Amino acid sequence: MSDIAIRVEDLGKIYRLGSGVSGLRPRQDYRTLRETLTTRLSAPFRRLAKDDYEKDREQPAAEDEYIWALRNVSFTVRKGQVIGVIGRNGAGKSTLLKILSRITEPSEGYAEVHGRVGSLLEVGTGFHPELTGRENIYLNGAILGMKRAEIERKFDEIVDFSGVAKFIDTPVKRYSSGMYLRLAFAVAAHLEPEILVVDEVLAVGDAEFQRKCLGKMSDVAHEGRTVLFVSHNMSAILHLTEEAIVLERGNLVYRAATPEAVDYYMASGLAQIGERQWSADEIPASAAPFRPLAIRVKNRQGQVVDTIRSTEPATVEVEYALDDTIVGLRVGLYLTTARGEYVLASFDTDEKAQFERYRIRPAGRYISRCALPPDFLNEGRYVLGINASSYRIRRYFQEERALTFNVDGTDAPGSQWPEARLGPVRPRLAWQIEGDSLTGIVSDMDEGRLYDR
Amino acid sequence: MTQTSLQSSTAPSHQQEMVLFLHPSRGWSSLNLKELWHFRELIYFLTWRDVKVRYKQTALGAAWAILQPFLTMVVFTIFFGRLAKVPSDNVPYPIFSYTALLPWGLFTKALSDAGRSLVANRAMITKIYFPRLAIPIASVLGGLVDFALAFVVLIGMMMYYNFAPGSDYHIAVTPALATLPLFLLLSIITALGVGLWLSALNVLYRDINYVLPFITQFWLFITPVAYPASMVPGRWQLLYALNPMAGVVEGFRWALLGAQSAPGPILAVSTTIAILILVTGLFYFRRMERTFADTV
Incomplete structure (x- = not known):
């Protein structure tokens, strides 16, 4: 028995881009019979017996109609290792997990998996809203590959863990979304595979739910099981994994101990100087009629930069186009630290008056500009996310990691001491110092930089 | 040749571990019925879910399972039995047609459920691995409960x-x-065979959604539901039997009504065709299966 859990050699996966439908979504790649028939009639020399998939593979027509979601990826994971997989959206993380959990097969290369794989690409897969919590536990358990006896044995534990014991015989359509998630995660958490493959399942739910998930994940990680863990949350990656691999545009670009890999990813993976533009094929069809064009950070002088000064004002601009009128649109920013902790979320129509004024936005090109005040962010690296939605109606577009930028702390409060300041904000707060024998030392302090300004 | 070869498919123990090889596959895959058997509980739960959910939030509930064939029988009796005076093998026309409507209902239900099943369960297919065959099989088996209810009415x-x-x-x-x-x-073999073809095709070609109602309607005409197979001229009988449902319906009448002689030649042809459809359906399904998650 070898101590290898997963071996991946030159793994690659190619997707055909949907004809006419933008975006890298293979699921929109279905055809109508008519299309196929016309293709076949116009190419009578192709062997009809071949199915389309193979035909595609043999004759990758125009290069731009295809995209390699993953290519030339090789790595091995030893038994008991907990590996983080990091990379931008579309870097190939989910494709890798889908191949390893047998949902889809690779287009080239191979993978070798030693042991029973449990994959958790989503919680609550197969949950049916009409069924009760109890019924869904059995159904979901069976879908995840548990035996009925196994589910029965763990049933009480699952219910306990979910905290929805009171509603276990209520159809889950009457559950709140939090209860639903807790129950779904509870079932998944009781899977006992030898190899666990987890996608961004922690990105949903409230803070408490996430804490609970992280706790359970860390238990699993410490039980000596092999885990492959994908997340955008760098602090979760740092907390749970020992080693990480960085994917970039379908390639494995870096593998190292987690802190180094996270640093590498932060330093280079997202490097797009001060501006992120969206090309048509990066925007999912579901975003229509909202079309993001760019997000950029500008300094006081109005230049697009990737580093702003903590002590100076800066601007974040979101440029977008509407192909149709949207009512109640709000375009907003998420600001997180490089480690994934939230700093703030803000929308362009947070002000009531502003919301009334821009309630109906007709088709056209727009820029929503947000002013960041001076003396606001601490030095460090930050990530901007974008969200465009109509509250309680629809979310048009969301990208959590659209752009990163740096904040330079020169002259920020306290910078006379060359020490790192904790926390994401660094405001210039007004301090007053009172003391009954203070008069004697005022002259000393006058010379200090504390009173420079 | 196969997408994933289970190196040792016995229950994984600590001594003998399971190794999966994942690589691109071409051509036909083995059916891997062993793995399907391993997932039999999933088939059971999916069937149970389909049955349980089917008549949720309907006023009449499971009565629909009875009403559908019963009302069809009433309409057939009025128009074919009374007005068109279609012969009914010396059995009261209502019993004659209802006996045929039982397997026919099972068949059409299975066809439309199975045909749409993969697309309806897209979320599962793109998020988790299990033998995809479980989904259409469960859809077909789900019809058995309706069949049983309707059967009570026949009695x-x-x-x-x-x-x-x-x-x-x-x-x-x-x-x-x-x-x-x-x-x-x-009838299950026939329904599953056709259902497998349609469900796999539906993943790639959503036309199937529109073709389905037409298929069932058309198929009803070439099946001896409203009329006896004996109405078909002798020299056309074997051609007629190429429709496996003809053999099924005639068989049901023979077993339950006992009026005519055994539908020998018809049955032989129908059975052969049904098995042929099922086997080709299984292989076609397995071949298309590998791209389901990408195309559904």
């Missing part, structure tokens, strides 16, 4: 006509009755 109808004054119908319990499970099996 009631037979009782009624047996004891009704002036009726010359008498329940005929013949040795042929013992073959009923076989005909039920044949």
